[in-house]
Amino acid sequence: MGLSGALRRTTSWIAAHAPWSAWAWRSTAFTVAGIPTALPAVSVFTCMVVAPGRAAAALLVMLLLSPLLTLLQRSRFRELVELEIPAVGYAHRPLRPRGLLERLRSESTWRQYGYHLLVSPLAGAGGALIVLAWACGVAGASVYAWSWLLPVGDRGLGWTQGYDVVTVLGALLLLATPWLAAALARLDAFAAAALLGPNRARELERRVEDLAESRAGVLDAADLERRRIERDLHDGAQQRLVALAMNLGIARATLTDLPPEAKAVIDEAHREAKEAIEELNSLVRGLHPAVLEDRGLDAALSGIAARAPLPVELTVELAQRPGPTVEAVAYFVVSEALANVAKHAKASRCRVEARRDADLLRITVTDDGVGGADPARGTGLVGLRKRVGSVDGTILINSPLGGPTVVTVELPCGL
Incomplete structure (x- = not known):
């Protein structure tokens, strides 16, 4: 059963990668389709050699044709190898001055221009090479079928042995051509994904900003x-x-x-x-709390400190009020931290400091309790981490056994 299954899989693989398979013809069609799109770049290079004085005009025409060539290339990749290359988004329309200036300043435009000017001619040459390889392979493998067309005088001594070699070489070339076409298609797809689409790093940055x-x-x-x-x-x-x-x-x-x-x-x-x-x-x-919205974080934290079941020393230094979301997170962080101190720390007193340094609000809660606070033991610190993380803040907990416990929270004020 195992041997027959392996034989069946081997036979299926050979049939799927044979010269007459759909895989071979799809790779060939893709590489050959790159020949027409390479003609503008070939024309530019020809103009640079034949008429160097018109090279600048030819390069400018190539730049103007770049969006159309990009559209054709994206269609070629999508239809023939099922590779979807995302389109580059722009804020303004291309026919307006601002849109034209935006495209000229965009590095995506110049990456596409580089693909059409450098990669596309190489892909076109590869397509022509594939066509030549198929033609030579078919001609060599079928040499006995058309050798009778040659003049009789060319059939010298041992001509059949020479045709045998040509037939074998032609068959090998037919077997190798699909793999060569697939390799060229993969290289072209790699270059196109890197040059024709949007900049991946920029797209990730934009995505992060959107999120x-x-x-x-x-x-x-x-x-x-x-x-x-x-x-x-x-x-x-x-x-x-x-x-x-x-x-x-x-x-x-x-x-x-x-x-x-x-x-x-x-x-x-x-x-x-x-x-x-x-x-x-x-x-x-x-x-x-209404006092947080009406009078700010200082008054709200003063209310928390006054209601705490232990003495709280409060220091608030805010040259400018943070945003409402950050204020709310800071309020609840201090409230939950003091609740944890009263419930678990066995402390006699506590100190709360809130200071704003540029765009960073730093809150420190210190108690003289027994220490040993561990978020893994469900002491309420997990909730603090989640609340702080909701605004991209950071929290640092230093709580050795025997105390003291210091909870330091830093919140960005940009929200």
């Missing part, structure tokens, strides 16, 4: 959605709870003749309503 802008838009949309939810909770549910608490307080004060059980129910409902208001206030502050 950064898209991510910034997503972050802004998420921030706006948080603000909307905060506003709805503050203006809707919170106001209803406040009204409910007031009504229960009025009922407790005015309905003095109720049974003790009813008074106890009203007291319990009044207390639960006030606790719900406090929880809702905390939730609203967690979504997007």
